Amino acid sequence: MRYKLGISEKSWTYIGVASGALLLATTSKTVANTVGREGIFGYGKSKKLATLGKSRDKTWGDLQNVSLVLLALTMLESNHDSLQRLAQVRQAGKFKDIF
Secondary structure, three states: OOEEOOEEHHHHHHHHHHHHHHHHHHHHHHHHHHHHHHOEOOEOOOHHHHOOOHHHHHHHHHHHHHHHHHHHHHHHHHHHHHHHHHHHHHHHHHHHHHO
């Protein structure tokens, strides 16, 4: 099994899925609160949407923090991949100049 930065490919996949799911959930909650409070062009205001999840604000904040940490990890993995590809392109360019 391949490893990147000491983490297996399978684990990177789980990190990516968890990051996406948490980001989608926390963003959806924020959007629902904003639309409920402000509406869309003034239409669609709803007290129910505006207060969605208010009883668990700390939990939502913690989930958002975990989401950001996982997002940072996926960006780190992506940068690692990009640097490896850049090294391969540079290496291929050196061989091309020799022949």
